[in-house]
Amino acid sequence: QSVLTQPPSVSGAPGQRVTISCTGNSSNIGAGYHVNWYQQLPGTAPKLLIYGDSSRPSGVPDRFSGSKSGSSASLAITGLQAEDEADYCCQSYDSSLSGSVFGSGTTVTVL
Amino acid sequence: QVQLQESGPGLVKPAETLSLACSVSAGSMSGHYWSWIRQPAGKGLEWIGRFFSSGSTNYNPSFKSRVTMSVDASKNQFLMSLRSVTAADTAVYYCARHSSPHTSFDYWGQGILVTVSS
Numbered sequence: 287q288s289v290l291t292q293p294p295s296v297s298g299a300p301g302q303r304v305t306i307s308c309t310g311n312s313s314n315i316g317a318g319y320h321v322n323w324y325q326q327l328p329g330t331a332p333k334l335l336i337y338g339d340s341s342r343p344s345g346v347p348d349r350f351s352g353s354k355s356g357s358s359a360s361l362a363i364t365g366l367q368a369e370d371e372a373d374y375c376c377q378s379y380d381s382s383l384s385g386s387v388f389g390s391g392t393t394v395t396v397l
Numbered sequence: 398q399v400q401l402q403e404s405g406p407g408l409v410k411p412a413e414t415l416s417l418a419c420s421v422s423a424g425s426m427s428g429h430y431w432s433w434i435r436q437p438a439g440k441g442l443e444w445i446g447r448f449f450s451s452g453s454t455n456y457n458p459s460f461k462s463r464v465t466m467s468v469d470a471s472k473n474q475f476l477m478s479l480r481s482v483t484a485a486d487t488a489v490y491y492c493a494r495h496s497s498p499h500t501s502f503d504y505w506g507q508g509i510l511v512t513v514s515s
Contacts, residue, residue, distance in 0.1 A: 332505055337503075338500075338501070385444050385446070385447065385457055388443065388444065389441065
């Protein structure tokens with residue numbers, strides 16, 4: 287069972303905005319540790335999408351944005367495109383584990 | 398551009414040891430953290446542990462009694478052995494790089510599927 291909680295799936299029509307939540311606790315997100323987001327296409331390795339709560343690596347479209355408040359974080363995708371169909375996973379550091387924890391992953395479907 | 402490549406057997410028998418290597422190219426291993434992460438089919442990612450180039454390690458308590466991580470500097474490889482495997486250890490195993498224990502994983506290997514079965 288994953289330490290960080292995400293909804294199993296979200297969906298939206300092309301051009302719409304969708305958000306994915308990631309809920310942790312006082313030993314990870316709530317302790318102030320950064321949240322990172324990864325995009326995983328079927329059969330491929332995760333790709334870093336958002337780091338440090340809200341920063342985008344070079345090459346990631348600005349349609350993707352991240353935010354954090356308290357023990358939760360969110361990933362927003364605006365102007366949804368067919369190529370955005372993938373699994374999205376959040377990750378943070380957990381002090382009780384002295385290591386990384388991940389969310390269970392959310393599948394984004396473009397209707 | 399740093400590249401990571403996992404290698405090892407795709408099939409391991411129950412109760413045996415799973416040994417994997419992560420080859421790092423186009424970059425030095427020093428000054429970075431290297432983690433192993435796994436993903437059972439249809440499930441989420443799970444952090445197994447990390448190794449720092451100085452030799453220090455941190456393991457997920459769920460694996461602590463069974464896992465050992467090390468480096469072969471001569472081959473620029475990061476190694477993992479997981480002992481006493483069961484079917485529950487069947488997963489895709491990834492190696493990944495990060496700058497500190499608290500930061501994101503910026504480079505990932507393509508992953509290697511390891512099946513535990515007799």
